[in-house]
Amino acid sequence: MNELPQQLVNGLLLGSMYGLVAIGYTMVYGIVQLINFAHGEIFMTGAFGALTIYLYVLPDGTSMVIALPLMLIGAIVVAVAVAVGAERFAYRPLRSAPRLAPLITAIGLSLALQQAVWAWYPNAKSSITFPQIDGGPFHIGSVTIQTGDIFLVIAAPISMAVLAYFVMKTRTGRGMQATAQDPDTAKLMGINTDRIIVMAFALGATFAAIGGVAYGLKYGEVNFKMGFLLGLKAFTAAVLGGIGNIYGAMIGGVVLGVAETLASAYISNIPGMEQFGSQSWADVWAFVLLILVLLLRPQGLLGERVADRA
């Protein structure tokens, strides 16, 4: 079992990517009680934004040291634009509508974004190769970190720290907390809740965009469908950690990533389960985990919210 540390690190890396995307779900949910289904697609447009910068803006052969920050900015700009636009034109008019209406809008938005990229982005009908960082894998003891994962190793903790600082220390962040607790009272206290909601969408999109770049670097390619399953997993992570809780999203992501990695690595060792261990079953196990959590601890790992709050 000396590969266990390796598997744990793999799970941790995968999980922090889930966590980055899950933040967007949990923030929007915490404030407007809306599952933004289109968030997975915002993650996808972020990755494509970064790709656009590399392929069509920067000259060929730009070193990744220069290109990566610019790509990151491109990703964030695109993702935030899409998210804020969606909030303004699709979700805001429905804020007082019955609960089903914005959910259906979100599904429509998710499909429309996916198909728009598929139809109009050059060569996006199949996977597009994502630029890679040069250099070999790193070895720390018996653990190997692939080159593509290095970005994640650096970006995920920094993002979390920045987010924690923002939410706890800044005025807007505390306004966000207040709005999440009680939007009407927050409004009475002089908080511009419309602005806070836009901020929640924008912040969520920012982290999704970082996640999108991380995905591209990790898997070496991006495609128009990548947001669907990852969005589903990220939402699972958000529920796992306790939806509405920002730290919960990150922890839920890590737990989900580790569980998924360990499941595909070790389940085949269990007698009678030999055939269920391969990578093709990983998604199934992630989902089974979600069902188990909902059964046993519906408020999530960190969630103090009552699960059936209206």
Next chain:
Amino acid sequence: MTTQTTAPETPDTPAVAPQSGLIGIPPNIARVLTTAGAVLTVISTFMSWTWTSDFPGDLTVYGYPGGLQILVLIGGALTTLFALAAHGVKGLRHTVPAGGYAALRFAALATFATAWYTVIAISDELGGVVNLDPGAFIVAIGSLAALVGALALPFEKPAPDPIDPDDTSWEQFKNTASHKWETVKAAFAAGSPRPVGPLPSYVEILVIVAVMALSLLVFTYGIGTQYDELFIGFLITAGFGFAALNKAGLVAQATQITGRHQNITVCGAFVAAALFPFTQTDDQYATIGVYILIFATVALGLNIVVGLAGLLDLGYVAFLGVGAYAAALVSGSPSSPFDVHFPFWAAALVGAAASLVFGVLIGAPTLRLRGDYLAIVTLGFGEIFRITANNLDGTSGPDLTNGSNGISSIPDLKILGWNLGAPHDVFGFTIGRFANYFLLMLIITAIVVLVFRRSGDSRIGRAWVAIREDETAALAMGINGFRVKLIAFAVGASLAGLAGTVQAHVTYTVTPEQYQFAGPIPPNSAFLLAAVVLGGMGTIGGPLIGASLLYLIPNKLQFLGNYQLFAFGVALILLMRFRPEGLVANRRRQLEFHEEAEAPTVLSKTGA
């Protein structure tokens, strides 16, 4: 204070001034113009519109109309009828029970849109207006004249908001723009028709028969359109034409009559649907018919879950898949690992039961929680079902579903010695394979409609609606929320499973890729939900119409091809924004969605 004193002195100025049309032509001339234009349109459809038969439908013949001309002829005739009624011709008053000119405007719009679409399509496809024959020019002028005349007819305009001098110019612009929009809306608005007095029963039943026959005719025509242009023309004419009939008050009267004889109406609808295969000479359109019916039935099942109980199920197609796989496994197919061949009734039970089990397995942990969890868990279940079906191929899992190849060569059904795979001759009509399955599927649809109606009106159904509207209040009233929701979810799942058992036999093969969340071919979960939402949540007719449209539009309009899913996503967003209650609005839902806007009219309607 000044406004208060001046208002009584000039009581009739606001009443007189708005009594003009959108276009400044005296009403009498407008009326003549409309009638003349409509008559001209009707005449022109018997003329040649283009010199070559390159344009589909052969519009070159003098003497009888063809293709799109028939649609224009119908529109023109309707416009003529309404225009004559507007002249006050005796006996035609009954065609516009709601009064006013809104119906005439819509009829003229239908004719104009179809005619001009045809003329433009001819010029565009054949390269220039030189390809038009005199008939085309006559129809263009005639339909335009009719539309101009109809728009010039007087109507009651809304009073403009007083201009606030403090407003910025942008706000003033917004005000005037919204007033203009209100005016246009008022031009197309109609009063509520007077209620139909009790007619002799046989007359009312005849009316129902006529309505059913008309629906069958429209549906059959739409399914049989052979080229893109005709289908677009059909959509234009049918859409505006229905609006015209609606504004004329005829739809409301028909609804009243059908409402009095609900059971006869439902039976009549099934008879009309069952007659559909007999109107077809070959199996080509029966194929489309049976796929629409599968899609519509599953959508109706979903409507129990989404429309009645308000539970958002995003993986509904997986239950269809469970039913289809279950039926396929016991069908005696060579690629099924089980060497059994159940009769259909047993296979149908197995399929429904399997879906029921999965429905309860998925529903039990999630339905205790808030609805959003259900949405995501069902979405996950939909994906997991597909992945699992893909994996159970013997290499990456136990051999059950034959992986991505699916279970193929599912044998045709034999029910009571009737082989559904072979064509039969009934009363001189040939009923092909797909027509057989159409009739079988119709029985399943009948079961679903029966379950929908009976459960919707029952104690449980009312509990569903109560929970949908306000769960906290419903729980406080003593409804066992979890139990009731689980019943809704399980019923919906098993109905989908039942439909799946037929689907497996119709398609010969079940593969995991048939059961995606979103894909180009309905039914898939996103399209099912869209059919429910587009048609109208909580209604029976809504999902049927929604499913027909959502199946026919991609099927008929091949040029949409790659963009149909995109268009579909955008349509969902716009629909939720502007008409969240769908095409066929459930009265209660409509009130819910337009609480502020329509409260006064609602009060007056219930008061009247």
